[in-house]
Amino acid sequence: MHNDTELLRCYAEEKSEAAFAEIVRRQLDLVYSAALRRLGGDAHGAADVAQVVFARLARDATRLSRHTVLTAWLYSATRNAAVDAIRADVRRQRREQEAHTMQTILAPGPADAAWEKLRPVLDATLDELAQVDREAVLLRFFEQRGFAEIGATLRVSEDAARMRVERALEKLRGALARRGVTSTGAALGVVLANQAVGAAPAGLAGTVVAAAGAASAAVVGVAGGGATMAEVFTFMSTGKIAVGVAIVCAAVGIGSAVYQAGEVARANETVVALQRERTAAEAKAAALAAQVRESEASARAVAERMAGLEAQLAAAKKTVVGAPANAAPGTPRASVTGLSWDNPGYARAYIEKHRAGLRLRFGPLYRALNLSPEQIAKFESTLTEGQQ
Numbered sequence: 001m002h003n004d005t006e007l008l009r010c011y012a013e014e015k016s017e018a019a020f021a022e023i024v025r026r027q028l029d030l031v032y033s034a035a036l037r038r039l040g041g042d043a044h045g046a047a048d049v050a051q052v053v054f055a056r057l058a059r060d061a062t063r064l065s066r067h068t069v070l071t072a073w074l075y076s077a078t079r080n081a082a083v084d085a086i087r088a089d090v091r092r093q094r095r096e097q098e099a100h101t102m103q104t105i106l107a108p109g110p111a112d113a114a115w116e117k118l119r120p121v122l123d124a125t126l127d128e129l130a131q132v133d134r135e136a137v138l139l140r141f142f143e144q145r146g147f148a149e150i151g152a153t154l155r156v157s158e159d160a161a162r163m164r165v166e167r168a169l170e171k172l173r174g175a176l177a178r179r180g181v182t183s184t185g186a187a188l189g190v191v192l193a194n195q196a197v198g199a200a201p202a203g204l205a206g207t208v209v210a211a212a213g214a215a216s217a218a219v220v221g222v223a224g225g226g227a228t229m230a231e232v233f234t235f236m237s238t239g240k241i242a243v244g245v246a247i248v249c250a251a252v253g254i255g256s257a258v259y260q261a262g263e264v265a266r267a268n269e270t271v272v273a274l275q276r277e278r279t280a281a282e283a284k285a286a287a288l289a290a291q292v293r294e295s296e297a298s299a300r301a302v303a304e305r306m307a308g309l310e311a312q313l314a315a316a317k318k319t320v321v322g323a324p325a326n327a328a329p330g331t332p333r334a335s336v337t338g339l340s341w342d343n344p345g346y347a348r349a350y351i352e353k354h355r356a357g358l359r360l361r362f363g364p365l366y367r368a369l370n371l372s373p374e375q376i377a378k379f380e381s382t383l384t385e386g387q388q
Contacts, residue, residue, distance in 0.1 A: 002019075002022075003153075004023055004026060004027065004070040004071070005065060005066075005067060005068065005070055007019040007020070007022050007023050008020075008023060008057070008061050008064060008065045008070065009061075009065040011023070011058070011061050012061035012062040012065050013062075017209070017213065020058060020061075020209065020212065020213075021205075021209050023054075023057070023070075024054055024205050024208055024209050024212075025205060025279055027070070027071065027074055028050060028054075028200050028204065028205050028208060029197050029198070029199060029200050030071065030074065030075070030138075030142055030143065030197050031049075031050050031053050031054070031074055031075075031078050032046050032047070032049075032050045032198075032200035032204070033196065033197045033198050033200075034075060034078045034079070034082075034123060035049035035050060035053075035078050035081070035082050035085075036198070037119055037120075037122060037123050038078070038079065038082035038086075038123050039082055039085060039086070040120075043201065045085050045089070047200075047201065047204055047207075048085065049078060049081045049082050049085055050078075050200070050204065050208055051207070051208050051211045051212065052081040052084070053074060053077045053078050053081050054208050054209075054211075054212040055211060055212045055215035055216070056077055056081075057074070057077070057212070058212040058213065058215060058216035059215060059216055061216075068153075068154075068155075069135050069139070069153065069154075071135070071138050071139065071142070071143060072131065072134065072135050072138065075126075075134070075138060079123070079127065114183070114187070114191050115191055115195040117181050118176070118181055118183075118188075118191060118195075119195075121176065121179045121181060122176075122196070125172060125175045125176050125179060126172070128175050129168065129171060129172060129175070132164070132168075133164075133167070133168035133171055133172070134168070135154070136150070136154075136161075136164045136165045136167075136168040136169075137165070137168050137169065137172060137192070139153060139154075139165075140165045140169075140189075141169075141189060141192035141193050141196055142192070142196050142197050143197075144193060144287060145290065146290040146291065146293060146294040147159075147161045147162045147165070147294065148161075148290075148293060148294060148297060149290060150164075150165065158297065166185070169185050169188060169189055170185055172188065173185050173188050176188070184372070184374075186372035186373060186374070187372075190370065202276055205276070291367070295363065295364070295367070298363060299360060299363065303360065305352075305356045306353055306356045306357060306360070310353065312349040351384060354384055355380050355384055358380045358383055358384070359380070362379075
């Protein structure tokens, strides 16, 4: 399967609409969700921002195909487009009150309440992070990639990717605490994974692809440009996609292409709605496959650790020669087991081996219950104390 950068390069070099449509399918939910947060829950405005972002992506595909982490560029472009949207139409802020009223009626539970505290400040706090930390958070919690896949993307080892994500999450937690939103790292990770990216409206993907294609054609077909992207957004922010695109393209002299793009979008809406179910199932299958790979890698690591501890235990037993050297003559030899347990190195290795075995045995249960590291440690400590 090609990554996003390879697909964008294919689009830039071969004008492959299928390659660009695949990028939109993969990244539209992320862009739409980020825009939705920045615009205070304005769904129409978020859809317009998504179109502007992917139009810019299509326009600058050749240059952007050199980006290693395209997700980071999309996130930054979404921020910039959202700022343009707020400046172009401040009246959208009134819709925040409507969203708040609806949330009050639905009586959100504890998890929803935590998200409601986090949602208004999440994107501004992410903006404060360094680029490397923001990329780690986006890959892990927004795209929900495994550590092995993150390591491959960032060209580091799996352990290094894990440490980078943990450090980035801790920095994000500290930044949120300064804004009055307090949480544990584990709880913050759960909320981000479950709430940060929601589903875009059905049919929006087809509309975005058509609009981006029209915008790209406008840039290619008109020498010297003519309309800025801020002007493009101003026209598109009316919420009527086909009309907005028509006005923009008329401004740069390609009105006929607009109507063709609108017809294509309307014709594809039904097909796109059906395809969303299939793509959602494929994405879920891919996520499950990634979880399986991660679980297998974790199991191998634990097995290797247990093998090493077995070797340490064997070495510790060999040091037992009988009664202590300073014992009185005639003192009977102690049992090998007793002397081995009195050996601090043996005892420590035995306990570590026991805990490693617990991790291997109960690992699936930890993941199924979504236990935090603190809960896992407490559980294993209790069982280890019982074993001792």
